Amino acid sequence: MIVLYIDTNIFLNILLEEEGFCDTSEILINKILEDKYRGITSLLSFMEIHRIIQKQNKSEDEIKNAINMIRETDIEIIIPDSYDFINAYNYLQTLKIDPIDSIHIAIAIDNKAIFITRDEKLTAKIKRIIEVKTPEEVI
Numbered sequence: 001m002i003v004l005y006i007d008t009n010i011f012l013n014i015l016l017e018e019e020g021f022c023d024t025s026e027i028l029i030n031k032i033l034e035d036k037y038r039g040i041t042s043l044l045s046f047m048e049i050h051r052i053i054q055k056q057n058k059s060e061d062e063i064k065n066a067i068n069m070i071r072e073t074d075i076e077i078i079i080p081d082s083y084d085f086i087n088a089y090n091y092l093q094t095l096k097i098d099p100i101d102s103i104h105i106a107i108a109i110d111n112k113a114i115f116i117t118r119d120e121k122l123t124a125k126i127k128r129i130i131e132v133k134t135p136e137e138v139i
Contacts, residue, residue, distance in 0.1 A: 001035075002114065003037070003040060003111055003114070004028075004032065004037045004038070004039050004040070004114050004116050005104065005111065005113035005114065006028075006045070006075060006116050007041075007115065007117035007118075008041075008104075009117060010028065010029075010116055010117065011025075011041075011070055012049060012052060013025035013135075014029065015049065015066045016053075016056075021135075024135045024136050024139060027135070027139045028135040028139055029075070032073065032074055032075060035074075039074065039076065040075060040076045040077075040078055040107070040108075040113060041070075041075055041077060041078070042077070042080060042103065042107050043077055043080070044080065044100055044103055045077075045104075046067055046077070049070075078107050080103050083110070084103060084110065088102040088103040089102070091105050091106060091126075095126060096125065097122060098122075101119075105129075108130060109129070113130075115130050115132045115133075116132075117132060117134070
């Protein structure tokens with residue numbers, strides 16, 4: 001089965017109901033729920049989502065509900081290990097990417113996943129080491 005690593009911005013498309021992105025991101029998540037793909041992400045995604053929603057002055061209950069919506073899907077939550085951090089540091093150095101992004105990439109590569117994101121700047125930096133697609137390109 002094809003493995004898709006779901007980047008944080010895809011979840012945020014749905015949780016923040018971002019016009020022009022929400023619908024296709026939801027379709028992608030539904031395809032994972034239908035077992036057309038295996039979906040994975042990192043615990044770091046929850047941390048990023050928590051902080052971004054927190055900055056919008058949402059209550060902790062609203063944040064908890066948003067996180068629980070993701071946890072209720074069939075998307076596997078991966079906790080980075082020391083191997084991921086070692087590889088991530090290498091990607092941080094060679095690709096000059098954000099530390100959090102480097103951990104996401106390390107986990108995706110380790111799981112032989114296609115990296116699903118809308119982050120065009122990140123895509124430009126990582127596309128030579130991992131397959132990168134938007135939700136539209138997958139659905």
